[in-house]
Amino acid sequence: MITLPSKDSAKSKTRKSPSLRKSTRCMIAVILLMILLNLLAWCSTSFSDWYAETVFPRLSRTFSRLCGWIPFSVGEVLIAVALFLVIALPLAFVLCMIFVKGKRWKISCGFGRAVGWILTYILVTETCNCFILYHATPFGERYFRMRDYTGQELLTLYSDLVETANTLAVQVQRDENGCFVLQDDLYETANAAMQKLGETYSQFRGNYPQPKEIGASYIMSQMNLTGIYFPFTLEENYNGDMLDINKPNTVCHELSHLCGRIQEDEAGFLAYLACIGSESIEFQYSGTVAALEYVQNAVASRDITGKEAVMDTLCDEARQDMFVFLPENYWETKQETVPAVVATQTVLETSSSAMDTSLKLNGVDDGKQSYSRMVTLLLAYWDSQGKLS
Structure with a gap:
């Protein structure tokens, strides 16, 4: 006897699929934006100067003030977590592929999205808080x-x-x-x-x-x-x-x-x-x-x-x-x-x-x-x- 999926189940899958595609599109858009910002920084000193003098100070003051309320180094904790994940995530992925049957594609997609967003976060923070600033007019030449x-x-x-x-x-x-x-x-x-x-x-x-x-x-x-x-x-x-x-x-x-x-x-x-x-x-x-x-x-x-x-x-x-x-x-x-x-x-x-x-x-x-x-x-x-x- 063949069992057909219920209408509710079909609707559920339909609802989930677009959200996954939207997440991926959002990630790709952010990555492309960061690539564009890096290209602008390399090609235009004026853009880098504008960013360093106008955008970054506001960004820096806001986020450093937020982290300033925390008595320990958040960055140090993130590095420790990253080192743990470098070992734990691949191991967890392999174990899931071996022992969790029937959900390997779902697990692979989840693992890929997690890694993708981690790398995207690194790219965004490095670009906005580091890479662009390297291409501003040198302090000595300015003053x-x-x-x-x-x-x-x-x-x-x-x-x-x-x-x-x-x-x-x-x-x-x-x-x-x-x-x-x-x-x-x-x-x-x-x-x-x-x-x-x-x-x-x-x-x-x-x-x-x-x-x-x-x-x-x-x-x-x-x-x-x-x-x-x-x-x-x-x-x-x-x-x-x-x-x-x-x-x-x-x-x-x-x-x-x-x-x-x-x-x-x-x-x-x-x-x-x-x-x-x-x-x-x-x-x-x-x-x-x-x-x-x-x-x-x-x-x-x-x-x-x-x-x-x-x-x-x-x-x-x-x-x-x-x-x-x-x-x-x-x-x-x-x-x-x-x-x-x-x-x-x-x-x-x-x-x-x-x-x-x-x-x-x-x-x-x-x-x-x-x-x-x-x-x-x-x-x-x-x-x-x-x-x-």
């Missing part, structure tokens, strides 16, 4: 007269930074080992510093969300990262394990990304401006030390008459605070309490390669080397202040 600088001009910049570092190094609080200790409130002081920066550059006006310490700071240490900007949630995060000397500059660096300055050299330079413009001596010192590290590397790599004499004037306190990231014996202490799932060297090499590749794919031809272009911005700023003549 300064960019040119080639001589070795002696570089030495002048270095000498001024050394003098400032020497002055500030003896004014900050230190522990029994002589290490810098942050006394000022990290969030309140960073917020005030960035707001003051907004008095000169309108792109940085407004309030800023709470910077969030990453729970898995050990993994960040393995990756040699002091801070990270999550385009998926528009949050700024910092490595809680790093030494205090790095925290003010790092937080201001990540907050600069929230204002649409995605290039690393620009964020580093803006962090310096925010820090030295702060009323906090600790912030001034942190920003100066960070800038001094880049400039000293640039000076050391060039044949400049008199550079050794200037290097010798750097005080012991400032010298101790430079080029330091983590506390002494950090790795030995952590390995006793936090077993490394993956070897630190492997994590470092993988993350470094991924970051370099990501920058190059976004039109930053020199990849991670672009960080050092902060020195050119510092020189242009010094030049604009009449300090190089």
Whole structure:
């Protein structure tokens, strides 16, 4: 005996089918829109500038404020969930294909839609909160007269930074080992510093969300990262394990990304401006030390008459605070309490390669080397202040 489906059943299937097609069409439309926006960004600097100055600030303020109410890093949680799903979803799919008979097509469609929307979310957030911003007019070209600088001009910049570092190094609080200790409130002081920066550059006006310490700071240490900007949630995060000397500059660096300055050299330079413009001596010192590290590397790599004499004037306190990231014996202490799932060297090499590749794919031809272009911005700023003549 043949049993025909009831009319109600047939109507139910008819109702479901269009909704599935509508979901798929919606996903395809969103993906095509993101592709169009990326093409516009690559082809039109004017479009990228308009987006960075008009659309992104509103987007950033809205979503970062929403995430700011949550005390932990939402982006970190999403990454943990993503890592779990990378393992769990394929395994669940295979098990369903084996043991659930008669519904394999339905399961396949559901699995495909889930993966499709996850990838679409990543594409949307990366495009709107990252990719387009890479193609805006560089900060230096917008505000300064960019040119080639001589070795002696570089030495002048270095000498001024050394003098400032020497002055500030003896004014900050230190522990029994002589290490810098942050006394000022990290969030309140960073917020005030960035707001003051907004008095000169309108792109940085407004309030800023709470910077969030990453729970898995050990993994960040393995990756040699002091801070990270999550385009998926528009949050700024910092490595809680790093030494205090790095925290003010790092937080201001990540907050600069929230204002649409995605290039690393620009964020580093803006962090310096925010820090030295702060009323906090600790912030001034942190920003100066960070800038001094880049400039000293640039000076050391060039044949400049008199550079050794200037290097010798750097005080012991400032010298101790430079080029330091983590506390002494950090790795030995952590390995006793936090077993490394993956070897630190492997994590470092993988993350470094991924970051370099990501920058190059976004039109930053020199990849991670672009960080050092902060020195050119510092020189242009010094030049604009009449300090190089």
